[in-house]
Amino acid sequence: MALGKDYASQECSIARALEVVGERWTLLVVRDAIYGVRRYNDFLVHLGIPRAVLSDRLRTLTEQGILEKRRYQETPPRDEYVVTERGTALWPALRALSQWGREHADAGRLRSFRHADCGGEVGPYGTCADCGTAVPVADVVMVPGPELDTSPQDPVSRALSRPKRLLEPLETGPARLAD
Amino acid sequence: MALGKDYASQECSIARALEVVGERWTLLVVRDAIYGVRRYNDFLVHLGIPRAVLSDRLRTLTEQGILEKRRYQETPPRDEYVVTERGTALWPALRALSQWGREHADAGRLRSFRHADCGGEVGPYGTCADCGTAVPVADVVMVPGPELDTSPQDPVSRALSRPKRLLEPLETGPARLAD
DNA sequence: CGAATGGGTTCAGTGAACGAACCGACAGTG
DNA sequence: CACTGTCGGTTCGTTCACTGAACCCATTCG
Numbered sequence A, B: 001m002a003l004g005k006d007y008a009s010q011e012c013s014i015a016r017a018l019e020v021v022g023e024r025w026t027l028l029v030v031r032d033a034i035y036g037v038r039r040y041n042d043f044l045v046h047l048g049i050p051r052a053v054l055s056d057r058l059r060t061l062t063e064q065g066i067l068e069k070r071r072y073q074e075t076p077p078r079d080e081y082v083v084t085e086r087g088t089a090l091w092p093a094l095r096a097l098s099q100w101g102r103e104h105a106d107a108g109r110l111r112s113f114r115h116a117d118c119g120g121e122v123g124p125y126g127t128c129a130d131c132g133t134a135v136p137v138a139d140v141v142m143v144p145g146p147e148l149d150t151s152p153q154d155p156v157s158r159a160l161s162r163p164k165r166l167l168e169p170l171e172t173g174p175a176r177l178a179d
Numbered sequence C: 001c002g003a004a005t006g007g008g009t010t011c012a013g014t015g016a017a018c019g020a021a022c023c024g025a026c027a028g029t030g
Numbered sequence D: 001c002a003c004t005g006t007c008g009g010t011t012c013g014t015t016c017a018c019t020g021a022a023c024c025c026a027t028t029c030g
Helices: A013-021 A026-035 A040-047 A051-063 A091-106 A155-159 B013-021 B026-035 B040-047 B051-063 B091-106 B155-159
Strands: A067-073 A078-083 A111-115 A140-144 B067-073 B078-083 B111-115 B140-144
Touching: A013 A026, A013 B026, A013 B091, A026 A040, A026 A051, A026 A078, A026 A091, A026 B013, A040 A051, A040 A078, A040 A155, A051 A067, A051 A078, A091 A111, A091 B013, A091 B091, B013 B026, B026 B040, B026 B051, B026 B078, B026 B091, B040 B051, B040 B078, B040 B155, B051 B067, B051 B078, B091 B111
Parallel strands: none
Antiparallel strands: A067 A078, A111 A140, B067 B078, B111 B140
């Protein structure tokens, strides 16, 4: 961890996890990656994070095998950051934090998560309220709630204010004019 | 959050949660509180955290209603910090982080969590592997694993290296000589 | 009396985060 | 060909949180 020292004295898997993803912004970058954000500029405008910090987090997460840097076009060379299996394994932790935030930090219903197969809501333990199965990340659909701002400025927030299956790449629209 | 700015631009319950518990050390303080640590000095020696930071975290967590400051003796005046319902509600997130740390950050089995009623292991979704029920925090027993240091120096680590039910106060032994 | 304990506060030094500026490669426009 | 814009960064000065050590006060033990 970057802040001065790590949690070396802690014999604890929570501390080990926080050494990897406990820095400021890191979990939000992973969250965005699971939501389908892949490009440097999309992370930048959506998070409002300083460029130097974003570069550092993307590099660290890539080194840790949580993201994978992938060239998606050659001229000009452009890379995207795709979340790996190791990264999607953080989804239960993020979902639990999201749940806690909803119930204990703002009380708003900004987004909800639903099971793609049957439409049931994903409950506090990650299982579908309707069919009871433990829903894998790829089968989760993020649905905007009533308290989510309906007219955000940046294209990334706009793309994330529509229902969207997790892990699928984000279509930010005005990226390549040829579309 | 304390580092320069908060995550104000983020319309996201994960960001709201991280504003409250996302600072360095904060989640480890909550973890210790759930493990049964209650006293300033016990947090101090177990976490190896600077005093000023610990004071700040305890004050902030108390203001947020995650811990409750409670006077347990009058002469001399002594307070303890007890985790509230709002604090124990963070357990699913901590358990998920712990799970990720075990599988993706160190591969060691430092501790495991078991269902007090039937002894079954608490699985990745917080349910008991044996009887299938979603195990509430108070019914979780923390069991030291094979890779945990068996002879730690400080009394808090020693108390936590024996099987122990979560939320129950820690007995650190040489605290009050009259016992 | 002197030493130890519990629960802090204060302070100087360091290092990370912040924001703004800059940069290089390329693409499209006039 | 020059101009403008986009993408993915790096560099740099300032600010601010974390760190470790020292200090403090009330009380209690020997």
